[in-house]
Amino acid sequence: MTKELWKGNEAIAESALRAGMEAYFGYPITPQTELLEYLAKKMPEMGRAFIQAESEVAAINMVYGAASGGARVMSSSSSPGMSLMQEGVSYIVGSEVPAVLVDIMRGGPGLGNIAPTQSDYFQLTKGGGHGDYRPIVLAPASVQEAVDLVYGSFDLAERYRHVVIVAADGNIGQMMEPVILPPPRQIEKRDRGWELNGAAGRERRIIVSIYLQPEVLHRHNEKIQAKQREMEKNEVRYQEYLLDDAEFAIVAFGTAARVAQSAVRWARAQGIRVGLFRPISLYPFPLARLGAIAKRVRAILVVEMSAGQMLEDVQLATNNIVPISFYGTMGGVVPFPDDLMPEIEKMIQATDCVRPRNYVGWVE
Numbered sequence: 001m002t003k004e005l006w007k008g009n010e011a012i013a014e015s016a017l018r019a020g021m022e023a024y025f026g027y028p029i030t031p032q033t034e035l036l037e038y039l040a041k042k043m044p045e046m047g048r049a050f051i052q053a054e055s056e057v058a059a060i061n062m063v064y065g066a067a068s069g070g071a072r073v074m075s076s077s078s079s080p081g082m083s084l085m086q087e088g089v090s091y092i093v094g095s096e097v098p099a100v101l102v103d104i105m106r107g108g109p110g111l112g113n114i115a116p117t118q119s120d121y122f123q124l125t126k127g128g129g130h131g132d133y134r135p136i137v138l139a140p141a142s143v144q145e146a147v148d149l150v151y152g153s154f155d156l157a158e159r160y161r162h163v164v165i166v167a168a169d170g171n172i173g174q175m176m177e178p179v180i181l182p183p184p185r186q187i188e189k190r191d192r193g194w195e196l197n198g199a200a201g202r203e204r205r206i207i208v209s210i211y212l213q214p215e216v217l218h219r220h221n222e223k224i225q226a227k228q229r230e231m232e233k234n235e236v237r238y239q240e241y242l243l244d245d246a247e248f249a250i251v252a253f254g255t256a257a258r259v260a261q262s263a264v265r266w267a268r269a270q271g272i273r274v275g276l277f278r279p280i281s282l283y284p285f286p287l288a289r290l291g292a293i294a295k296r297v298r299a300i301l302v303v304e305m306s307a308g309q310m311l312e313d314v315q316l317a318t319n320n321i322v323p324i325s326f327y328g329t330m331g332g333v334v335p336f337p338d339d340l341m342p343e344i345e346k347m348i349q350a351t352d353c354v355r356p357r358n359y360v361g362w363v364e
Contacts, residue, residue: 003178009034015147020187023049025062031170032104056081060088067097070195076102090129094209098157104173107332115332116170121309135163137282143177237280246275252303263340294318
C-alpha cells in the first residue's frame with residue numbers, strides 16, 4: 001500500500017468516511033476546522049448527510065438523533081466546543097446509542113488560544129457531563145495512528161453502544177505526515193433491535209435516558225457500569241518503548257510522548273536506562289500494566305502538556321510505590337526533548353542512583 005502525505009485533520013475526516021460514516025454534524029472551531037471543511041465538500045458528493053450546526057450544543061444533539069436512528073455518526077470539535085457538548089454526551093451514553101467524537105485539543109481555560117494542549121484530559125476521561133459514565137477515550141501520537149483509531153472507533157462505539165472519543169492535540173490536527181489510508185468499507189444496513197428505523201410490523205421502540213423511579217435508574221446505571229467493566233477488561237491499549245531493562249520510566253501520551261521518546265533516545269545514548277510508557281487508551285487507562293512496571297523501576301517522570309491531569313491516574317496505577325515527578329507545559333507551549341533532560345536528571349538525583357561510566361551530563 002502506498003503512503004500519501006496528509007494533514008492530520010483531513011486524514012481523520014477521510015478515515016471516518018472510509019469507515020462508513022453516514023452523517024456528520026459539527027461547528028467550525030480552530031484547530032479542527034479543516035476536518036469539518038473537508039467533510040463539507042466530500043459528504044454531499046457521496047450522498048451522505050452533512051450539517052454545519054449553529055453551535056456545538058446543536059451539533060451534539062443532532063448526533064444524538066442520528067445515532068438513535070442507527071446511523072454511523074460523528075462530530076468533531078476543540079476544547080471549548082467539547083465543553084458545550086458534555087450534556088449531550090451524557091444523554092447519548094444514558095440512551096445507549098453509539099457515537100464517535102474527535103477532539104483536537106487547544107489551550108484554555110475559557111476561550112484560551114488556538115495552540116495545542118492536552119488539558120481536556122479531565123473533561124474527556126472522567127465523564128464531563130452529569131451522571132456515572134466514562135467514554136472510551138483514545139489518544140493518537142501520530143497522524144497514522146489518528147487515522148487508524150478513528151477508523152476502528154465506529155465499530156467500538158457500536159460494540160458497546162457507547163461514546164468513543166479520539167483525543168488529539170492541535171499538533172496532530174495541523175501537522176502533515178505520510179499515512180496509509182484504510183480501505184473503504186460498505187456498511188450493511190441491518191436491524192440491530194434497538195434503533196428507531198421506522199420499520200412497521202414490530203414492537204414499538206423508545207430511546208430515552210430518563211427513569212423517574214430511583215430503583216429503575218439504579219438498575220439502568222448498573223447496566224452501564226457492567227458495560228464499562230467489559231471495556232476495562234477488553235479495550236486497554238498502550239505502547240512500551242525501551243522498558244525491558246529500564247531503571248526509570250517516563251509516562252506520556254500524544255505529542256508529549258513523541259517528545260519524551262526523543263528524550264529517551266538521548267538519555268540512552270549517555271547510558272541512562274530510561275524507557276517510555278505511552279497510554280493509548282486514556283479510558284480505560286492501563287492501570288494494571290503501569291502498576292507492574294512501577295514495581296521494577298526506580299522512579300517515574302510524568303510529562304504532559306497540562307498542569308498535571310493524567311498524573312492522577314499514574315499515581316492511582318502505581319499506588320505511589322516509587323517516586324513520581326512531573327513536568328508540564330500549559331497554554332499551548334510544546335516541550336522539546338532538551339526541556340526534559342534536566343527533569344530526567346532530577347529524577348536520577350532523587351533516587352541517589354550511581355551514574356554509568358559514560359555519563360557526561362545533559363550537554364547536547
